[in-house]
Amino acid sequence: MPLIKYIDHSGNEFEAEVEAGKSVMDGAMDNMIDGILAECGGCCSCATCHVYVEEKFLPITGEAEGMEKEMLSAVNDPKPNSRLSCQIIVNQDMDGLVVHMPESQY
């Protein structure tokens, strides 16, 4: 299973094995990793699962588009590598993916 690394705003690292087909948000929820609130449960409605994807993985995860992009334009401290983690569906190529979680989600 792909191993995803979640890093919080203080630099603490958490690793989770996330089944392909699940989202990066699911991975945090299923492993009780704080910093991803997921208030809407993963339907791109709340932007409380905001993460920064480490740059080198952006070609694999892709960038935000449409509804997700609009939501991200209005979060605290948006960056070009911002994504909603509920919209990143894990596949084998994402093994080793690193995402950073913003301070505002604590």
Add this chain to the structure above:
Amino acid sequence: MSSNLPCIIIGGSHAGGQLALSLRQEGWTDDIIVISNEAYYPYQRPPLSKALLAGKLEPHQILIRPQALYEKQNISFLFNTSVEKINRQNKRLELDNGNSIDYQKLALCTGARARKLEICGAELSGIHYLRSLDDVEHIKADLNNQLKPQAKPSSIVIVGGGYIGLEAAASFTQLGHKVTVVEAANRVLQRVTAPEVSNFFTRLHESYGVSIIENKQVAEFLKQTESEINRVHQVLFSDGTVLPADIVIVGIGVRPNVELAEQSGLEVKNGICVNEFAQTSDDNIVAAGDCTLHPNTMYQTSIRLESVPNAMEQAKSAAAMICGKQKKYDALPWFWSDQYDVKLQIAGLNQGYDQTIIRGDSVNTKSFVVWYLKNNQVIAADCINRPREFMFAKRLITQKILANIAQLSDDTFDLSSLFS
């Protein structure tokens, strides 16, 4: 097994499941038992009327967390079990299976239940409510049985033009059924939105072939004349008209499950009364989710909410309280609804608004905002396919930032400049 008595959570819901896990995060080391009157680990309720009903998701895909996580955290579940009585003096629960169980701390996450329509014929088969996973499974099974041999679509009558009714209408229509929504008030969503939003949703549904009938009261459900089969066949209205119905869905709101709390002598109004730390009038009992009436400083009143974010966040406060910590719950209420290609996001509560301002074209497009103001301050916003405005609305309301009519209504004005 710990030698101390457990913390018991009544209700295996969004709130119940979150509370159990948050207890572990807050350092609770004694046993945790969740008593659920359902047969499943906590699942997402919002998809029931949407993706699950439309057949886009299967039941196992809506579990909030995997079974393995609860097992790893040593959280046990008693499924298909109801609590009949709380004896607060002895800190003991009496269960419907005749057993009793003692608690150290107790959490009430009893949720809400669908309000029943009590009219003649309400007991006929083919009449459904939509609140639980089992409800959806029954509806789907019934639909399969009712499909005519020539695979003609079923006639479905939905009683109640609220969010549940409209979401169900969208799901059924997408499955090819013939849907009629009947609303007693003069417009759908009358209780919760401005007329512009009601009108928009009526037009949206009609464009997909749904028939919406307003100002119409259901009087009786009728079975086939002289038929032995006790199954709904027609809906009779108070004006004497009838509609054919293979299946009826009733979505006329919910009632909080407060009876257990009430019988035990806890303070109860329109919900189990709790403070900002989710504590009830008993030091050993907390409550969280749809069943609670809790203070909200933003709106300076006590509110009862039917929402997932409320359940999840209040549960975290409740878990902290049980562990002797005060974590204030005072979040801005927000809601969402997905129908067809429309995402509605609602920030705040519009109760008591004295002015509405529209941003965008609510008549000819599927993208606009209705701002609700009270004393010139935005108190709520309905955002139709406007996720960016929704995000800003939350900040405008919580930070009490003033915006004038031109700024709110002019689509070319960049709302982000209000925050710099």
